[in-house]
Amino acid sequence: RMKFIIGIGGVTNAGKTTLTERLIKNLPNCCVIHQDDFFKPQDQIEFGEDGFKQWDVITSLDMDAMVNTVKGWMENPEKFARSHGVTVSPKSDSSDPEHKIHILIIEGFLLYNYKPLLDVYSKCYYVTIPYGECKRRRSMRTYTVPDPPGLFDGHVWPMYLKYRQEMENNRLDIQYLDGMRTKDDLYNQVYKGIQNSLLNVL
Ligand SMILES: Nc1ncnc2c1ncn2[C@@H]1O[C@H](COP(=O)(O)OP(=O)(O)O)[C@@H](O)[C@H]1O
Numbered sequence: 001r002m003k004f005i006i007g008i009g010g011v012t013n014a015g016k017t018t019l020t021e022r023l024i025k026n027l028p029n030c031c032v033i034h035q036d037d038f039f040k041p042q043d044q045i046e047f048g049e050d051g052f053k054q055w056d057v058i059t060s061l062d063m064d065a066m067v068n069t070v071k072g073w074m075e076n077p078e079k080f081a082r083s084h085g086v087t088v089s090p091k092s093d094s095s096d097p098e099h100k101i102h103i104l105i106i107e108g109f110l111l112y113n114y115k116p117l118l119d120v121y122s123k124c125y126y127v128t129i130p131y132g133e134c135k136r137r138r139s140m141r142t143y144t145v146p147d148p149p150g151l152f153d154g155h156v157w158p159m160y161l162k163y164r165q166e167m168e169n170n171r172l173d174i175q176y177l178d179g180m181r182t183k184d185d186l187y188n189q190v191y192k193g194i195q196n197s198l199l200n201v202l
Pocket residue numbers: 010011012013014015016017018019137179180181182183184186
């Protein structure tokens with residue numbers, strides 16, 4: 001079977017998780033890995049010169065563990081799917097080309113900034129929203145560790161700009177998505193794009 005890895009990257013609160021959840025419901029044999037699941041424990045997150053705990057830097061994540069999880073899927077997507085409760089369509093039904101594929105979605109805010117994971121993607125998406133909307137959505141969100149006052153302007157947004165610049169220097173073939181569009185629009189655009197890519201590889 002064919003293996004196909006899709007990256008859904010983008011700034012915090014751009015709508016990555018919302019989009020990803022809908023895609024995994026509608027794509028065949030589709031597993032997901034959320035980068036948020038690889039945050040180190042709070043006591044291992046260091047304070048920076050900006051006075052804030054450094055949540056929005058790549059070293060706050062256990063990226064080696066994330067790479068190993070991706071490798072686990074690549075080595076045996078069927079087993080990965082089964083152990084993550086994903087229903088796999090039967091191999092024998094080979095009349096339907098969709099059954100010949102295994103899809104993995106990797107979703108997160110720092111997807112394209114870690115060298116060992118740069119070349120695994122068949123398709124790279126990156127969702128953006130402007131500063132004001134990002135700050136507004138973020139203010140309505142509660143993380144396991146709530147944002148202290150001033151975190152967005154003092155840490156989150158500056159680190160986003162820094163890593164986005166670094167990502168663009170990596171020269172990946174990234175398709176940018178406008179996160180200001182409706183959830184339906186975003187989903188339809190990406191679903192169609194994936195369908196087209198799959199038609200080309202199958
Ligand atoms: N296209 C959209 N338009 C408006 N609001 C959205 C859109 N997509 C997601 N949201 C909202 O923005 C917030 C963050 O969405 P989420 O999918 O959790 O973002 P992320 O995973 O990128 O942090 C949620 O309240 C969600 O309902």
